[in-house]
Amino acid sequence: MSNRGKQDSPPGSGINRRKFLKGIGTGLVGSATLSQGILPEDALGQTPKASARSSDIELAVVRLKINGKTHTVEVEPRAVLLDVLREKLQFTGAKKVCDLGECGACTVILNGETVYACMMLAIDADGASIETVEGLGTPQKMHPIQQKFVEHDAYQCGFCTPGFEMSIKSLIDKHPDADLRTIKKSLAGNTCRCGAYPHIFQVALELTGKKGGM
Amino acid sequence: MAQWMPLEKRKYVGKKIPRTDGPAKVCGTAKYAYDIVLPGMLYGRILRSPHPHAYIKNVDLSAARKHPGVKAMIDLNKYTVRYQGDEIAAVAATSMDIAEEALRLIRVEYQRLPHVATEQDAMAENAPRVFERGNVAWDNAGDKETVEKILAASAHVVEDEMYTQVQVHNCLEPHGCVALWEGDDKLKVWISTQAVHGNRGDFASLFDIPEENVEIICEYMGGGFGSKFPIGVEGKVCARLARQAGRPVKLMLTRKGEYLAVGNRPSALMHLKLGCDSAGKITGMWQESHGTGGIGSGAGMPLPYVYHVPKGAYYKKHGSVRINAGSARPQRAPGHPQAEFGMDIIVDQLAYKAGIDPVEFRIINDPNETRKRQYKIGAERIGWEQKFNKVPGSAAGHKKRGVGLGVGRWGGGGARSTKVTVEIFPDGRVTATTGTQDLGSGVRTLIHQITADALGISMDWVTPRIGRSSYPPSTASSGSITTGSVTPAVKNTCDSAKKQLYEKVAAALGVSPDDLEGANGVIRARSDSGKSVKWKEACALLQGQQISVTDGWVEGLSSSGVAGVQFAEVEVDVETGRIKPVKVVAVQDFGLCINRITSLSQINGAIIMGLSWALSEDRTLDPNTGTMVNPNMENYKLAGTMEMPEFDIVIDEQPERGVIGLGEPPRVPTAGALANAVYNACGARVTRMPMTPDVVLAALKKGGAAR
Ligand code: FES
Ligand code: FES
Numbered sequence: 001m002s003n004r005g006k007q008d009s010p011p012g013s014g015i016n017r018r019k020f021l022k023g024i025g026t027g028l029v030g031s032a033t034l035s036q037g038i039l040p041e042d043a044l045g046q047t048p049k050a051s052a053r054s055s056d057i058e059l060a061v062v063r064l065k066i067n068g069k070t071h072t073v074e075v076e077p078r079a080v081l082l083d084v085l086r087e088k089l090q091f092t093g094a095k096k097v098c099d100l101g102e103c104g105a106c107t108v109i110l111n112g113e114t115v116y117a118c119m120m121l122a123i124d125a126d127g128a129s130i131e132t133v134e135g136l137g138t139p140q141k142m143h144p145i146q147q148k149f150v151e152h153d154a155y156q157c158g159f160c161t162p163g164f165e166m167s168i169k170s171l172i173d174k175h176p177d178a179d180l181r182t183i184k185k186s187l188a189g190n191t192c193r194c195g196a197y198p199h200i201f202q203v204a205l206e207l208t209g210k211k212g213g214m
Numbered sequence: 215m216a217q218w219m220p221l222e223k224r225k226y227v228g229k230k231i232p233r234t235d236g237p238a239k240v241c242g243t244a245k246y247a248y249d250i251v252l253p254g255m256l257y258g259r260i261l262r263s264p265h266p267h268a269y270i271k272n273v274d275l276s277a278a279r280k281h282p283g284v285k286a287m288i289d290l291n292k293y294t295v296r297y298q299g300d301e302i303a304a305v306a307a308t309s310m311d312i313a314e315e316a317l318r319l320i321r322v323e324y325q326r327l328p329h330v331a332t333e334q335d336a337m338a339e340n341a342p343r344v345f346e347r348g349n350v351a352w353d354n355a356g357d358k359e360t361v362e363k364i365l366a367a368s369a370h371v372v373e374d375e376m377y378t379q380v381q382v383h384n385c386l387e388p389h390g391c392v393a394l395w396e397g398d399d400k401l402k403v404w405i406s407t408q409a410v411h412g413n414r415g416d417f418a419s420l421f422d423i424p425e426e427n428v429e430i431i432c433e434y435m436g437g438g439f440g441s442k443f444p445i446g447v448e449g450k451v452c453a454r455l456a457r458q459a460g461r462p463v464k465l466m467l468t469r470k471g472e473y474l475a476v477g478n479r480p481s482a483l484m485h486l487k488l489g490c491d492s493a494g495k496i497t498g499m500w501q502e503s504h505g506t507g508g509i510g511s512g513a514g515m516p517l518p519y520v521y522h523v524p525k526g527a528y529y530k531k532h533g534s535v536r537i538n539a540g541s542a543r544p545q546r547a548p549g550h551p552q553a554e555f556g557m558d559i560i561v562d563q564l565a566y567k568a569g570i571d572p573v574e575f576r577i578i579n580d581p582n583e584t585r586k587r588q589y590k591i592g593a594e595r596i597g598w599e600q601k602f603n604k605v606p607g608s609a610a611g612h613k614k615r616g617v618g619l620g621v622g623r624w625g626g627g628g629a630r631s632t633k634v635t636v637e638i639f640p641d642g643r644v645t646a647t648t649g650t651q652d653l654g655s656g657v658r659t660l661i662h663q664i665t666a667d668a669l670g671i672s673m674d675w676v677t678p679r680i681g682r683s684s685y686p687p688s689t690a691s692s693g694s695i696t697t698g699s700v701t702p703a704v705k706n707t708c709d710s711a712k713k714q715l716y717e718k719v720a721a722a723l724g725v726s727p728d729d730l731e732g733a734n735g736v737i738r739a740r741s742d743s744g745k746s747v748k749w750k751e752a753c754a755l756l757q758g759q760q761i762s763v764t765d766g767w768v769e770g771l772s773s774s775g776v777a778g779v780q781f782a783e784v785e786v787d788v789e790t791g792r793i794k795p796v797k798v799v800a801v802q803d804f805g806l807c808i809n810r811i812t813s814l815s816q817i818n819g820a821i822i823m824g825l826s827w828a829l830s831e832d833r834t835l836d837p838n839t840g841t842m843v844n845p846n847m848e849n850y851k852l853a854g855t856m857e858m859p860e861f862d863i864v865i866d867e868q869p870e871r872g873v874i875g876l877g878e879p880p881r882v883p884t885a886g887a888l889a890n891a892v893y894n895a896c897g898a899r900v901t902r903m904p905m906t907p908d909v910v911l912a913a914l915k916k917g918g919a920a921r
Binding site: 076078079083086087090091092093094095096097098099100102103105132133134136137138139142145146149150151152153155156157158159160161162165183184185187188190191192193194195196197198199200201 | 233238245311384811861
């Protein structure tokens, strides 16, 4: 039940845009591509032609201000923000899980709003100020959100954790006194397969001062 | 026999200790396989069959090979594909996007074959065969006629059909790895795995190189739940692509690949009859059932589950059915949740029919003393007396509440082969090292706690090291045996290392080594408390020579066999059919609890996985096309924040039994407990999962609460 949340994100125009641009890259522009998805497993067994060769694609230069520091990076116009963060700049805190805006593991804060980094093109983030989990704190000097996660064991494998942290950061920045219901609603776009939800709620409740709210 | 440290020496063991690797996880510095980025690294992708069943007449890689950026390609040389998602070919390219493009340029000629995508279709006469040997393997027990006679003579008999659907593991970190060749015959692999040492052997035999030449690294991994034992096609292909390209390759599956090809929990359709005498004692059980694990086997379930059925009074006919779908793999307590769902519902029905309270009925028929006790604890915690509707569905209004319960059992145990190295350095630092893997269970933290307590020092001195095949061998994390394997070996090895240190200390203090004991960072003589040294000073006696001891598992610190019960309270809206889980109480035994908070996380997580399966998850195949209609996280519904009930976890500790694994047991009782609570709430028996509103409304139509 992953697609309900992200009340803080801008409306999801990203998906069409991204699919469209990816389509150009493969020469597969057309309604069939758009409606059937772009994952390789969807290949229909026919042979599409590459109309634009990857090597011909002109690279774009984007400037991303990540956790206060500006990074200038050359990307293909079709490159997705999450891939640029993770593979080019090695901000691997944000995770890739669904790559389709369904799980929240890639959540970062962009110009003050949470976004799914897998649903946005890097060129659309040009000039933006981005907060990732790496900017919250360090193991030696953890952010209060991080301290609470550790104290309450609000994870098991930890793969969903950075995404939840960023969602909670945005939540408490905007609703510093959120109650459990608001917390549940605003975290509904993040998925945890290990089932750490009860402890994650404790984290958020303590940060909003609603300790007894469970 | 070995023993755990006495209670007064447990400063960390048995306490609520935050995870050792917590800070790394919350700061994003924990590196999972997916996070590895190496210079010159390529990206691998797998081409999968879009068809459920086909001959492959030709695979033409030539166009893809010419695509700029493509550096390696593999044709897997398959003649037949047997499920949507079956692997056909793979590429490695300089970016993920280019690799995806290249897949689209591969021309595959298929000759479609008839498929079977449901158990019913597969069992039909003249059904298309998944494999030559036929689609169904039968497993029979007992004598049908005898059991039918017993049932006919019983005071009460109930009969129903229960169905549990296929559940996909959905580990958040996909399957896959990063492979790096260092020369022709040395391979390094960062992999998301439940079997660090097993994977070393897999790669070594694949390439026919010595095991020492393969290094497996898995410091962190994003969930396995039973699906990550073998290196898989993705592991093999990744290492082959890397070898071909002469460059490192990262190959992690797409989410769709995860849904199609790397395992699931088989379905189960259980037609059951159960009888009891007038006192409520079960007299006999009749079962005809089947289930499917796709092209794989393992669709059985351990019935009769938990409750005692007299010898000779059980009949079963079970079919393991093959269909054209991705193979099953072990999933968190394989078979047990299916068996629990069937058994706990039929038992519940029989209890109501016999006019005996469902809790009481279970106490009558469950031979396990631990659970007999747990039923009472659980009933008390959920408020059974007040909340149980003597007439199900009788509460006023359209949102009706009710309570129900379910049970579970599991094994556990430990692997004798487990080895650990403990090193004590002259500056006081200690390392405890073993090649296990932490799936999120917290074993890294347990090693840390135990080492500190066994040596009587602060955890600050200790560094636990896991997740590499170059470390001493540890078992695969299967069957909830990791804790039972690793922790006894750690304790024992610490004792051996301590002995060596105490010899030095004894000489310095002029006492016998046996006279020494350590606590709170001080080693002192029992006979003369004036004779003592601080830990740091004691280690300085090593004079530059560290102690390094490798030792193994010992008997006496672990056991197997655990019991648990869960009680659920739900609210059913009889107008919309929506089930709202209100509260789940779990009473769970797992011997000695090493860490009170990571254990809670495991139990919560197991319940949530059960709840999610019961209420919404469903691997849905279209029978006509044989393809999965919901291979994504939007339409494969995992329970999320909005579905969370209140949790009340009771750790039913039996410390004298030593440690027993906890990953699987609490996964078992949830679905049955919820279904029984739904009946108690609305008076309709929901016997099909997932218990979505349409299923609930259909059950209400058949019979249930008066509006
Ligand atoms: S990876 Fe971006 S939402 Fe799932
Ligand atoms: S902690 Fe594993 S997915 Fe959330």
